[in-house]
Amino acid sequence: MPISRDDFVNYISQKICNNEFSVFFGAGLSTPLGIPTWKSLLEPLAQRLHLDIEKQHDYFALSQYYENMYGKPDLRKYIGNSLFSFKTENDVLEKILKLNLRTIWTTNFDTSIERILQKNFIRHQVINSDRCLANITSSDATIVYKLNGDCNDLEHIVITTEDWETYEETHPTMMTFLKKELVSNTFLFYGYSFQDNLIKSTLSSIKRFVGDLCNTHFSIQERKDDPEFEYKIFDLEQRYHVKTLLVNSYSDVSGIFDDIFERVQANNVFISGRLGDIAPEIENDACNLCRQLSVGLLDAGYNICTGMGRKIGYFVAGPSIQHLLENGYQHIERRLLIRPFDDTMSEKKRTAYREKLIGDNRVAIFIYGHSSYNGRSKGVWEEYQIAKKLGKVILPIGATGFESRLIWQDVKAHLTSYPYLETSIEDLLTECNAQKITTLVLKLLKLTTF
Template structure:
């Protein structure tokens, strides 16, 4: 099993690739099995039974599929693919996490539709390619490309599965080889649920290794350690253990680093950690101000403008619904800092979504705003809450919308940072966190707790809060 240090190194490096939009996924059958789909052996078992072959003793499944086609034609095999993989299943937690991450390139040998379905559920538009002609077209507005290099379940007659299919692959689907080669050179891949024994992939990796030698790009794969309970006999366990070790060593030729886990649940845990750490780089600002006490409007706006500038300067991405009285100053700071740095783009540092105001029906407006908040907050990992008051029939009242955003941030597992010193709803929320510190920041350091407490201490000028907020944010990112 890989050490915690090795796992952390992987998470650090792959996170860096995610932030630079250089990450890709190569998914095998193991990613789909928890959703109720079968692996290759289970898929071909009925066909092996018809041939009188023990599927457990067979290692060359490509040839086995060919044997059955030789005796029975292709129709029976096509029907088995459709029967076993044509059912509609919900994406797994791993699919959902991968779909939410900023991954624009997915390759898979799977025939099922789980990857594209999970992307759609995440609000993304997938451009799915399972024929050569589709490689030459681009779906307008796409968020991710899904390359199904062995075909799609709805077109089982052209699925790559037999020896004939593999032998003709470079004639029939040669452009896929070129496309995959380009992606493996330019992106860092995570191979997940994949045995890395596919002849087509092996050919592509070999070409890259020969061309780039020791300069190959680093990739990663995750394997579960072979255990005795997974094997029908001691002899098979010993065989599989030795083989896994040899495979891991062989993958080093292609600069593929293997991460070993004891249980498949550890893969989900690592992906959750990866998502959490990615989202921490986006800070959501919640707040509103009709009344600017305990300070004056000019001081508050100066502070918010500076906060926006500093967050961008520190490499954070910001999200804001442009709250009343605070949003414009904050946005000004963000935009000013982005334009000061050559090569930066607003879209890379800001998610700015003013709330739609002109919805006459009160119920429709409330429902729309609620969904709007969920979408915006769900893109962040940290939420800052500032002030939070509004005009209510001539009286300054606490802003219920800020509390609703706090509750949503809780539900979505964001780190919450109410600025208690700013008063109003933020003060109440700060008190709430302090009273249940372990509930909001379980297992956190004493240093983070002390830093957070400073956010509730009175200051004469809000600018005095800037260094405290940044210090707390940076400590959260280290947790």
């Protein structure tokens, strides 16, 4: 039975938040970039063999026939010359990449995924054979596993029946890595038709060992009025634990990933603030508030991001790290993102950096915002403007004064744009107790939850 859109979004979002999600891309991902489908790629070869491409359903066999007749070099040169595209616009892929995935799996030979990763300044590492696996680093680079090889190494691409029949002998370690991730993570198959047996045979072998305890995976398919297609979808779920989300058109997928991104961001909170040289009692109050607020947010299940504004960044990061360690968290980065600014950044780069930081969070909290120069913090004000432009949930703690009070005044002047603050806006100005401010913030966050 196909899964509903809402259930799909909720389930995938939860898996992403738990770092238990992987994507698998088939040829359908590259088609919008001008890369041919399997059928159109091999049609000239079928013509040369005097075969009707419409009657060919095993493309590995078709490639094998061509190689038998004209040789391996001729086949692979043709493949290499046919998989070239200058396009780097793929809306769905770019939205998926915003989810900061650790791994991407694909059967595609072309370099579309790598080029879009590069365009978006995402560090990545390509693994296209067993011998490359030894080069995997423990850095934060996204790893792209190319199961059928790479068009930059045509000799080793998997394109014929013989290549497929010897796959487990030529790629044993790659298969081990794939099986491990299929056991530990939930996969989303996109642009993948399941016409080859690579994934189905792998899932079947896993099921033989773990039975019905194996993971549930997902596929996105365009709806078809075809009984055979319905049987195929049913078979994927019954025998391989792959549920399918049916869409009327692949153009709907972009909006689905917008929804997923919003859900993944739901618990992400950006804390903006700064303190220059100031009276010790104000600094002590700020330290206490940051401690109470940070611990309160973490205990409530929220994740914190800080740009390490002067003093405020340390007041947020220090207690957060200590609290997480005391509660057994080994991967601090999953709950606390510390993103300090480079002092040599140009204004343009600072703005872009702020947009990236705030863009990855659903909520922006503003506290203090003081500069020793004139009492105001231009950076905190800019972060407020960015949060407004991006439609974030904005919580100005006006009671802390300085730039945050000016932000509070601006929010109050446009209160109809912030309905979740209508009954609490005055409390954000008058409440000075750190614990009560934290309780108020958590209450307001619940009001804005999906």
